[in-house]
Amino acid sequence: MGFLTRLRTGWALTKDSLRVLRGDPELAVFPLVGGVAGLCYVALLFGGATLVGGLDSQALQIALLFLLYLGTTFVASFATAALMHETRTAFEGGEPSFRSGMAAAWRNKGTLLVWSVVSATVGVVIQLIDSQDNLLAEILAGIVSVAWSILTYFVVPVITFEDVSVREAIHRSGETFKGTWGETAGAHFGVGIVTFLFMLPVVLVAGAVLFLGVGSGSGFGFGASVAVAAVLLVGAYLFSTTLSSIAKTGLYVYATEGRRPGAFEDVDLGHVPD
Known part of the structure; x- marks a missing residue:
């Protein structure tokens, strides 16, 4: 399957991910809780x-830095x-729940902690490599990253x-990426485009609100404008994070199980490599 075909598949995957999010907007609660936590x-650590x-x-x-x-x-x-577990529930026609997702993540807390240490x-x-005052070190850090x-x-x-x-x-992740590199690139591109189209008016509105708040000459007006702008930007973050996780879950399911999740009706998975 050619690269352009893989990109089209990734774009279709993004559109279907958006459909899943519209059907189950409560999935965005997980990145919200994660972001607040x-x-x-960070506040406790630096405090x-x-x-x-x-x-x-x-x-x-x-x-x-390590603790951060x-x-x-x-x-x-x-x-x-937690989000991916409930996304898969949504794929299978179930009703996602916050409690079920957190319970699933808790069952894997030990492995997730070890992964976090690594x-x-x-x-x-x-x-540390990137902090060296050396162009070669910076390039090496970028490649490794x-x-x-x-x-x-x-x-x-x-x-x-x-x-x-x-x-x-980590080994399974590398193998899965290798088998879906085109779709993964396409999904990233698709999510990026959709997120940009969503973020652009949000950023413009947030900027306008801040401008009006500064121009009001009122402390209350400025505070209110900052709050509104923050809500808009957080909403955009939740949208992009949730959409990306939904797409990644769909990629994982069809890459590892050889079946198309029911939610992804626009994606041609007939030629996805094992």
Whole structure:
């Protein structure tokens, strides 16, 4: 199957993912909870670091960076696992529920934690390489970062739906990406376009609201405009994150099981490689 055909498949996958989101908008609750939990974790981490002080040494800075990557990766992976589990429920005609999704993620908490440790370690190593005042080091960091992102693209759904170790999850993720690289690229492109089209008016409206708030000369007006703009931008974030996870779940299902999820009626999966 040619690359352009794969891109068309990815675009169709994106459109059907949007249909799933319209049918079950409650799926966006998972990234909302994950985002709030992540912000709380970051606030507590840096708040504690500020109170403790003494973060001038490189070792402590690295430790803080590792804890930042570890916590945010775990929270994001946990929320994504819950979302993907309920997305699959929606694929099969069931009714997604917040409780069921969180319970499914909780069952895999140990593996998700180990994955977060591995991901945080790699993230810190990449950051240390990139921090060198050397063009070659920056290029190397970029290559490693892209390679790692590709290799681990399907790690969370593998952990969510398969009883495997983190090492096996990474291997399975790489194999799955290899079999669907065109569709994955197409889905990313499709989600990116849809998100851009959605974000553009949101950003324009948010900017206009902020402009009006500043021009009002009122503290209340400015505060209200900031709040409205924040709500609009958070809504756009939830939309893009949820849409991407739905598309990734659909890719995972047909790549690993050789069947088309019922929700993806516009996607021609007859030529998807194993």
